[in-house]
Amino acid sequence: MNCNELMRHLNAYLDGELPALVRAEAKMHVAACRSCGIVVETCRSTIQVYRQQHPPLPDLLHRKVMDNVGRRLRPPAAQ
Numbered sequence: 866m867n868c869n870e871l872m873r874h875l876n877a878y879l880d881g882e883l884p885a886l887v888r889a890e891a892k893m894h895v896a897a898c899r900s901c902g903i904v905v906e907t908c909r910s911t912i913q914v915y916r917q918q919h920p921p922l923p924d925l926l927h928r929k930v931m932d933n934v935g936r937r938l939r940p941p942a943a944q
């Protein structure tokens with residue numbers, strides 16, 4: 866897996882919704898790639914802080930926000 870592929874799967878990766886094989890590839894990439902490691906860590910921290918300070922978002926709104934974040938993180942060529 867490369868950086869672009871990881872960004873494409875980021876939402877599902879953070880939500881633990883990737884199939885086992887893809888998740889394992891993503892995990893290996895995150896462990897080896899400093900840039901993606903920082904992105905994943907920052908997203909996780911942000912989500913954690915948000916959850917501590919706000920009641921959970923309704924599912925549909927959560928999905929819309931995460932889709933939007935994923936689109937903004939993707940490089941223009943991947944859109």
Ligand SMILES: [Zn+2]
Binds near residue numbers: 869901
């Ligand atoms: Zn990477």
